[in-house]
Amino acid sequence: MSEQPLISGRGTCWKDKRSPNTYRYYFSLGVKDPKTGRYKRSPTYTVRCKTKTEAKAAMQAKLAEINSSGTITKTKKPTLLASYCWAFHENRDTELAPTSYEREAYDCRHIEDLFGAFQTIEGLTPDLIEETYAEARRTGKYKPSELVRINAKLRQILSNAVAKRIIDRNPCATVHVRRPRNKRESLTIEQVATLCTHLQHIELTAEAVGTLVLVYTGMRKGEMLGLEWRDWDPANKTLKIDRQYTNDHELRAPKSQESQRKIPVGETLAERLQSWSAIQKELLASLGLSQTGSTPIISDIAVEQGVPTVCHMKNYIFNHWFRDFAVSCNLGIYEPNNSTGGKLYKGICPHQLRHCVSTFMLANGSDVRSVQGILGHADPNITLKTYTSLVQQSEIKAVKGYEDFINAYIQRSEK
Known part of the structure; x- marks a missing residue:
C-alpha cells in the first residue's frame, strides 16, 4: 500500500466496450503532479455488473472504503484469461501426449473465442460463464459436447490460477454443463x-x-x-x-x-x-x-x-x-x-466393440449376470440400463412365450 491524498471528487465511470457486462472507473485526487502538471488520479478499478447504476453503487462503496481507511490500495494489473490459458498450455508440452497437447490447444482457442481476448480472470463470475455458454448454445456456435470439454478445461485452468493465488475461488467450480446423452450403438x-x-x-x-x-x-x-x-x-x-x-x-x-x-x-x-x-x-x-x-x-x-x-x-x-x-x-x-x-x-x-460383445451375448440368450461378469460392471443394473432395448426385447419375447403357452393349453383343453 502507498499513502495518497483522500478523494474529494465523485469519479469517472464508463462501460468497457471490449468485455460484456464490464464497467471501469477511477477517482481524481484533486492535486497536480509536479512533474507532469496533470491532476493525479487513483488506479482504474473494474466492476462486473449489467447496468451503470450498479457500477456507480460499486464506486460509492469503494469511495467510502478509501475515505475511511485514508489510503488507496494500488491494485495489481489484472490477468488476461486468454494469455493465461496459452501460458498454462505451453507449460504442459512435456506432460501430455502429442494428440492430447494438440487437443488442449483447440480448447484454449475455444475459450479465447468465447470470452474474448480482453476478458480478465479476476472478472469471471459463475453467472458470466453460464451466460456465455447459454449464448453459445443459443447461436449454435458450439455443440453441447464441445461445451463440456471447454468447461472442463476452463475449470482446470482456473484451479491453477487459484493455486497461484491470482484469484481466491474458482468461479467455474459451480458451473456444470450437462453432458449430452449419446446413444450407445453396437456394430452390426x-x-x-x-x-x-x-x-x-x-x-x-x-x-x-x-x-x-x-x-x-x-x-x-x-x-x-x-x-x-x-x-x-x-x-x-x-x-x-x-x-x-x-x-x-x-x-x-x-x-x-x-x-x-x-x-x-x-x-x-x-x-x-x-x-x-x-x-x-x-x-x-x-x-x-x-x-x-x-x-x-x-x-x-x-x-x-x-x-x-x-x-x-x-x-x-x-x-x-x-x-x-x-x-x-x-x-x-x-x-x-x-x-x-x-x-x-x-x-x-x-x-x-465392447457394446458388440454385450449386445450379441444378450441377443443370443446369455443371462445378465454372466454378461455383467465378462464386462466387469459393478452392478447388474448398469448392464440392464446400458442395454435397455435388448432387455425390453427379451421381456417382450418372454411375455409372448408365456401367452402362447397359455393359449396352447386352452386349445388342448377345448378339444
Whole structure:
C-alpha cells in the first residue's frame, strides 16, 4: 500500500466496450503532479455488473472504503484469461501426449473465442460463464459436447490460477454443463465380420492383437493396453484383468473391484495370442530384449538414450492405428476439418466393440449376470440400463412365450 491524498471528487465511470457486462472507473485526487502538471488520479478499478447504476453503487462503496481507511490500495494489473490459458498450455508440452497437447490447444482457442481476448480472470463470475455458454448454445456456435470439454478445461485452468493465488475461488467450480446423452450403438454383425475378416489378412501386430482382444472379450481399451503375459493362462484359456493403462501413461487399478476379473477366451483368440507371443518374442530378441511375464502383450518399443526398451502401447498410438484400419475396412472416413485445417475422423471406435460383445451375448440368450461378469460392471443394473432395448426385447419375447403357452393349453383343453 502507498499513502495518497483522500478523494474529494465523485469519479469517472464508463462501460468497457471490449468485455460484456464490464464497467471501469477511477477517482481524481484533486492535486497536480509536479512533474507532469496533470491532476493525479487513483488506479482504474473494474466492476462486473449489467447496468451503470450498479457500477456507480460499486464506486460509492469503494469511495467510502478509501475515505475511511485514508489510503488507496494500488491494485495489481489484472490477468488476461486468454494469455493465461496459452501460458498454462505451453507449460504442459512435456506432460501430455502429442494428440492430447494438440487437443488442449483447440480448447484454449475455444475459450479465447468465447470470452474474448480482453476478458480478465479476476472478472469471471459463475453467472458470466453460464451466460456465455447459454449464448453459445443459443447461436449454435458450439455443440453441447464441445461445451463440456471447454468447461472442463476452463475449470482446470482456473484451479491453477487459484493455486497461484491470482484469484481466491474458482468461479467455474459451480458451473456444470450437462453432458449430452449419446446413444450407445453396437456394430452390426456384418460390420464385425468385416473387421475380423480384414484382421485375418493383415500382418499380426500389437495393434491387431489388441483389436482382436476387444472384439472377442469386450474389455475396456485401458484394460487391454494394460495386459501382460502373466495375465494370459493358455492352459485354461483365460485373461486376468487387475490393472489398466491410463491416458497419463500409468498402470492403475481398474474402475471397480468387479472390474478385476478373469475372462474366458475362445479358440480363435487363444490361437492368435499364442501366435503373437512367438512373433513378439522373436522381435524382442532381435533388439536384445527378452519376453517375460511382465512384458506387455500390446507392446511398443521406446528408445531412451539409444537403448531400446519394451513398454505398454500408449492410447493415442493405438487410436491412430485403429482409425486408419477402420478406414481401410470402409468402416470409417477422414473428412477435412475446416476449423483446424487437419482431418476429422468419422467412423467406428474401439469402445463400440465392447457394446458388440454385450449386445450379441444378450441377443443370443446369455443371462445378465454372466454378461455383467465378462464386462466387469459393478452392478447388474448398469448392464440392464446400458442395454435397455435388448432387455425390453427379451421381456417382450418372454411375455409372448408365456401367452402362447397359455393359449396352447386352452386349445388342448377345448378339444
